Amino acid sequence: MSAAGVMARADVAALFTPFRLGGLTVPNRIVMSPMTRQFSPGRVPGADVAAYYARRAAAGVGLIVTEGVAIDHAAAVDFPEVPQLHGDAAQAGWRKVVDQVHGAGGLIVPQLWHQGPMRDPASSTEPEIVGIRPSGVWGRIGGSVSLDPAYVERMLPDTRPASDGEIADIIESYARAARAAIELGFDGIAIHAAHGYLIDSFLWHETNRRDDIWGGDASRRTAFAVAVVRTIRDAIGPQRPILFRFSQFKMQDYLARLADTPDALAALLCPVAEAGVDLFDASQRYFDQPAFADSSLNLAGWAKRLTGVASMTVGGIGMGTPRDSLGVERPMEADDNLDAVLARLEAAEFDLIAVGRALLNDPGWISRLRDGHPFLPFDRANLKRLT
Template sequence: MGQVEILYTPFAAGALHLPNRFVMAPMTRNFSPGGLPSDGVAGYYRRRAEAEVGLIITEGVGVDHPAAVGRETMGGGASPVLHGDEALARWRSIVDGVHAAGGLIIPQLWHQGVIRVPGTGYHPDAPSARPSGIWGPTDKAMVSPDYLEQVRAPTAPLTDSEIGDLIAAFARSAANAKAVGFDGVALHGAHGYLIDSFLWRYTNVRDDRWGGGIAERARFAVELVRAIRAATAPDFPVIFRFSQWKLQDYDARNAETPAELEAMLAPLVDAGVDIFDASTRIFTAPAFDGSDMGLAGWARKLTGKPTIAVGGVGLSKDLQSSFAQPTVMTDNLALVADRMARGEFDLIAVGRALLMDAQWVRKMRDGGAVNPFRLEAYATLD
């Protein structure tokens, strides 16, 4: 194994003790009609736990708010939720299955915010949750013209009390996550969805306490993390995913400079984030001019917190290209190990490679042919 051995060494952050450095990246699967994870979902996660995925972060799970999940550009429509007796019972058995297989599992708490198509989802009449009522710029969006047509009309900006309701919804869902035995929570603060739409200057043009400079735009995320801490426990692991890119614009940036990134992340550390998950399409992509360090590396350097890197592990093409055309599996773990050994990040998330092959982590260590990339796998729970 040599150099890649580091990826198979244990890691601890607070209450989270992981057997190795591999994290399953959150991936929306749409196998939960009515918000209830179907039977196949349990086996899907359990198989990955049995095959030594150190930590599973689930698909985005709608928080307990009527506008949390709707149909969105990824073809959604059957995302799970984390409230109500039936959904909680199903999650409890999924969590038990993963634990019985020796794994750990954390739900990704999700509110689609501006990305949700108005009039869709489990509560179609619920008004949209948009900081400033706007979807953002439309000239660079990497989404279909049909979809854009459905989201481009402005809606009413969130009121202060509606913002309070959203924060309370996240806190309730986090408490539910703890109650059913999950090992922590992960917040989806990336890709243009609700939390990110507060962070980004083009979707948040508010002039009250929720808007302004990057530190002010981070207030919503900060209040969320505080509320989640209060609703769970001081040592309940909280992972925060953020990104520069958004569905509205793949070249977008919340932080133009390391100083802006620090201004965005530092208050989140104070609020109680344990681990940052820096979502990039390619984990080696330099985050800022003048250094080859990636976004996870910068987050670790600026906050002192452990970080997760992601994007393109085990594959030769990034996510955006692989939805349109096939890619091929490849072994780039030496590169991952090298950057981890240099101290850029602590954990590596793997998305599509683990969709293609539940045994991927084990096979990459022990040998054995990895399943080929198949576009059809996006539509299955294999």
């Protein structure tokens, strides 16, 4: 590092090139990953939430994907501090968020969220409302989880399968949320379809055992996701981008796999792409893990190859010796980590990178990257603050 405090670092110019996403031009390849943090009492984002996102925009983040935002279905989410998108107070709060992010030169999309099987009635102000499950099952038992055992015990008993009427209501709820988001000034829509939540529970064979139009083989299990994407596309028009987050792992089981082969993944993703998705947000715990044997491609790489749609990678980017939720260390210096992700980006394996914990740790992380300044030491306490 020089006396001026600037350190030698691999050429990061590729990260600061613009990218066309639907009708939106993202000024660089760095996206703030969605991270739900429960800082919205009464489900209303306050001035502190607006400032939190605006700080990242001002530092130069290309695109912000918000924390999960509840759609207006009664069983959408549990914790009362998770924000919603409906209601006058919540919409006024989100309008201030959008205005401040835009005022700082940033772009922002909300991540629409329905927890489905993962909703915990005991953590809700409405404990009488149970989570929505495609087939009434929560997920397989005996996998690798970091969830509280008491929570798992509460969730394991079967419930009734979702009815056709409930499914139709939820699809329309996504449409209402998307329309409201665009009216508030958001730049597009992100859909949470990963980690065992509602849309993912329709995609995953362990939780979707239906034999009607909403279930069956891999291509039939896409029906709900396709319906959600189509109704959002109809609601927001052709220009605003739609981002679709998916994953292999589930909160029910970190070792779960949505698809065991590239062909199986194609059967799930291609119909979703054709429905109107502009970007696949491929969630994995470590971006450098191959998705399948006999190839170094990660999950985002396979999504792009199989569908022809742009993709985004995520998983420990910018972190020095990150730990996953099971406490497993992955020794790697932050700059080595960036060298690895840059090599994959320059090889066009994926198009954007999503940064999570590094941006929670330091709102100005991207400016340090751009200007060659050393990164701040990682402080886990920052994950619990709205800084």
